[in-house]
Amino acid sequence: MNRYLNGCLVLLALLVAVPGLAQTRAKAQNVPEIPFESVPNFLKMPADVYLGESMGVARNSKGHIWVYHRRDDTRLFEFDENGTFVREWGQGVYGFEFAHKVRVDREDNVWVVDEGTNMLIKFNPEGRVLMVLGRRPEAVEGAVETPQGNPPPDERYLFARPTDVTWDPQGNIFVSDGYINHRVVKYDKNGRFIRKVGSNLRGPEPYQFNTPHSIAADAQGNVYVADRGNARIQVFDNNLVLRAIYDNVGNPWEVCISPGPHQYLFSSNSNPDSNPAASWEVSGEIYKMELDGRIVGKFGRAGKAVGQFQTVHGIDCRNPDELIVSEISAWRVQKIRLRQTTTTSSR
Amino acid sequence: MRRFVLTALITATLAFSGTLSAQLNIPEIPFDATAPLTLPPNLHLGEAAGVATNSKGDIFVYTRTGTPRITTAGARNVSHGGARLFQFDRTGKFVREMGQGAYGFLQAQQVRVDPQDNIWVVDQMSTQVIKFDPNGRIQMIFSRKPEAMRVPALPLAVPPDTYALVLPQPPAPAGEGRGGAPPAAAPAGGRGAAPPGSGAAGETFNRPTDVAWDSAGNIYVADGYGNSRVAKYDSNGKWIKNWGSTGTGEGQFRVVHGIQIDASNNVYVADRDNKRIQVFDTDGNFKTQYRNVGSPWAICITPGPRQFLYVSNSNPPNNLDYDGEILKMTLDGRIVGKFGRAGKLLKEFGTVNAIDCRSENELYVGELGNWRVQKVMLKPAAGTQ
Numbered sequence: 001m002n003r004y005l006n007g008c009l010v011l012l013a014l015l016v017a018v019p020g021l022a023q024t025r026a027k028a029q030n031v032p033e034i035p036f037e038s039v040p041n042f043l044k045m046p047a048d049v050y051l052g053e054s055m056g057v058a059r060n061s062k063g064h065i066w067v068y069h070r071r072d073d074t075r076l077f078e079f080d081e082n083g084t085f086v087r088e089w090g091q092g093v094y095g096f097e098f099a100h101k102v103r104v105d106r107e108d109n110v111w112v113v114d115e116g117t118n119m120l121i122k123f124n125p126e127g128r129v130l131m132v133l134g135r136r137p138e139a140v141e142g143a144v145e146t147p148q149g150n151p152p153p154d155e156r157y158l159f160a161r162p163t164d165v166t167w168d169p170q171g172n173i174f175v176s177d178g179y180i181n182h183r184v185v186k187y188d189k190n191g192r193f194i195r196k197v198g199s200n201l202r203g204p205e206p207y208q209f210n211t212p213h214s215i216a217a218d219a220q221g222n223v224y225v226a227d228r229g230n231a232r233i234q235v236f237d238n239n240l241v242l243r244a245i246y247d248n249v250g251n252p253w254e255v256c257i258s259p260g261p262h263q264y265l266f267s268s269n270s271n272p273d274s275n276p277a278a279s280w281e282v283s284g285e286i287y288k289m290e291l292d293g294r295i296v297g298k299f300g301r302a303g304k305a306v307g308q309f310q311t312v313h314g315i316d317c318r319n320p321d322e323l324i325v326s327e328i329s330a331w332r333v334q335k336i337r338l339r340q341t342t343t344t345s346s347r
Numbered sequence: 348m349r350r351f352v353l354t355a356l357i358t359a360t361l362a363f364s365g366t367l368s369a370q371l372n373i374p375e376i377p378f379d380a381t382a383p384l385t386l387p388p389n390l391h392l393g394e395a396a397g398v399a400t401n402s403k404g405d406i407f408v409y410t411r412t413g414t415p416r417i418t419t420a421g422a423r424n425v426s427h428g429g430a431r432l433f434q435f436d437r438t439g440k441f442v443r444e445m446g447q448g449a450y451g452f453l454q455a456q457q458v459r460v461d462p463q464d465n466i467w468v469v470d471q472m473s474t475q476v477i478k479f480d481p482n483g484r485i486q487m488i489f490s491r492k493p494e495a496m497r498v499p500a501l502p503l504a505v506p507p508d509t510y511a512l513v514l515p516q517p518p519a520p521a522g523e524g525r526g527g528a529p530p531a532a533a534p535a536g537g538r539g540a541a542p543p544g545s546g547a548a549g550e551t552f553n554r555p556t557d558v559a560w561d562s563a564g565n566i567y568v569a570d571g572y573g574n575s576r577v578a579k580y581d582s583n584g585k586w587i588k589n590w591g592s593t594g595t596g597e598g599q600f601r602v603v604h605g606i607q608i609d610a611s612n613n614v615y616v617a618d619r620d621n622k623r624i625q626v627f628d629t630d631g632n633f634k635t636q637y638r639n640v641g642s643p644w645a646i647c648i649t650p651g652p653r654q655f656l657y658v659s660n661s662n663p664p665n666n667l668d669y670d671g672e673i674l675k676m677t678l679d680g681r682i683v684g685k686f687g688r689a690g691k692l693l694k695e696f697g698t699v700n701a702i703d704c705r706s707e708n709e710l711y712v713g714e715l716g717n718w719r720v721q722k723v724m725l726k727p728a729a730g731t732q
Contacts, residue, residue, distance in 0.1 A: 073414060094393030094412045094718065129391060131691055132718055135664045136394075139415035139429045139454045140472040140554060142496055155665045191691040192667060 034297040038307040039335040054326035056102035068102035095119035168221035226252035258320035271302035376684035383439030395713035397458035404437030409458035430455040451475035544575030544593030575600040590631030617643035637680040647704035659699040662689035
């Protein structure tokens with residue numbers, strides 16, 4: 001009851017504080033530009049190895065880098081901290097079909113999210129499969145048609161094109177799911193369902209989602225959901241009670257929260273992958289924010305040159321001053337050094 | 348009267364998703380489990396659909412892995428890959444792969460080893476049963492892989508009530524519902540309409556699931572998801588007879604998911620979606636049924652003078668919150684005990700699809716949900732037998 005009241009109060013406060021919640025959202029104005037540079041030729045590929053659409057990128061505690069990408073088949077590559085190719089992971093794994101995200105947890109386990117097989121796969125640091133979530137549809141069912149109308153009801157242990165995964169300090173697992181379902185599911189560390197927010201139906205209201213596309217958790221176990229289609233970040237507490245909505249950073253394709261005593265939230269207003277005319281003028285930048293939603297600054301813009309972004313889809317922010325950024329449309333990964341940090345807020 | 352009460356209890360329990368065993372105070376069998384299989388760095392298990400051991404203790408796993416694919420070749424949409432057969436030694440160390448690139452390796456369903464140590468795989472998607480000799484050479488093949496696949500084959504939604512893996516078929520002439528007549532089934536004997544699910548005289552399986560042998564070496568195929576029958580062949584692979592059709596009566600099936608034969612040549616058929624095991628003689632005459640087993644996804648009968656029947660009431664692939672235990676039974680249907688539950692940890696099970704019980708207290712369990720084979724060591728306490 002107490003929690004319910006709290007939730008109502010939070011909601012009420014939000015509605016008062018942010019008029020026009022469900023309307024067209026204006027991006028924050030006069031946001032400071034953060035100077036930055038892209039480290040040239042950061043990833044060093046063997047001559048016969050190519051990256052495809054680089055959907056996810058993540059570092060482990062030693063600085064090694066994993067890229068989950070779409071080429072002829074979906075592949076998972078490991079690079080060392082200098083960007084030198086180390087090896088491929090998960091050749092022929094049953095859950096690799098259409099990459100969406102890779103993340104590394106606190107124990108250096110590597111998790112991939114595959115929207116082709118509707119599965120999450122947890123590898124141990126040596127590259128062996130430890131756990132899987134969701135289930136690949138059986139081959140005997142053959143190719144499936146894109147469903148018409150509303151998708152079937154969401155199921156506790158199945159996903160419908162899931163997008164991302166994160167963990168709270170206790171190891172509970174949060175999955176953003178996804179393109180067909182529009183929900184966030186919380187599991188315990190052993191993969192047992194705890195609760196969810198959202199459903200199979202998209203919606204614009206608080207607690208609803210329109211393509212929850214990325215997810216990150218802070219040190220308190222709060223969960224930040226990139227509600228891409230609704231152009232907002234919804235912030236939930238550990239029990240998936242809504243705490244706040246940040247709706248002035250464009251369409252968040254990717255969110256990342258840095259570790260350490262002072263955590264930052266990065267959010268990418270990526271330019272659409274179809275590169276519609278004029279989209280470069282209004283999207284492509286990445287925001288650096290405080291966890292409470294205040295915007296510290298922004299950097300980058302849409303474009304094909306080094307130092308510009310072509311539909312950012314993955315950010316690793318283990319070091320908040322040195323990001324690893326992966327792009328869909330440029331088939332590449334960039335290392336971005338931010339030249340200054342500032343506490344200026346524009347909100 | 349007592350029997351009536353028991354029946355009522357069973358009926359009431361069955362209404363709760365077959366979680367019957369939890370409610371009859373069946374003894375828990377203490378056990379331990381490991382995940383003993385080790386593979387080379389670039390090789391991974393997918394769904395462990397089948398696991399079986401031979402007389403030397405070698406372990407065979409037929410797994411759904413890789414990227415099953417359908418190529419749009421123009422005139423024909425051809426299916427490729429998606430299943431592999433691995434051999435491990437008795438310690439779990441990888442030994443070799445068998446049947447690389449085999450034409451019928453599409454969606455692993457089961458592997459069994461016969462008394463002569465031949466390895467038999469059942470592939471649900473190619474509809475085939477393939478016999479390998481102990482050296483890994485192919486000796487015998489049943490049924491035929493469909494030349495072309497229909498694309499797209501299915502709407503995305505699965506039936507919500509049972510998560511039945513039965514293909515919704517195009518309306519059959521007889522007009523029955525889901526799980527009805529397979530499209531390929533020709534009326535047996537060529538005149539009149541055969542009962543739905545009874546299959547063709549001969550082979551032409553429709554998503555077969557399992558294989559077993561009697562003491563004379565006759566071959567019995569559980570067929571399966573698409574048909575609802577058992578097909579019997581002599582040891583040379585010549586068709587003898589079919590029995591069964593789709594339905595709930597004695598001798599009828601809804602998803603024939605497993606088959607085993609005891610030393611007295613009784614044939615035990617896991618009638619999964621009817622939540623029972625039916626027992627037949629080798630001619631297919633109905634003898635009895637055990638309705639107290641939940642949904643039997645996997646069954647195994649131990650060898651030796653005193654045989655036991657293991658039955659997995661597996662959790663469905665879309666849920667970890669109920670079922671998942673394995674029952675140990677006497678051949679007359681009495682439940683000795685149970686162990687395990689649905690989950691992802693060791694000693695938990697994720698949709699068990701196969702049990703090897705060559706050793707009564709040392710089982711190998713293949714899971715679809717956890718991409719894993721567990722070695723289960725039962726520690727039967729006094730009084731559980």
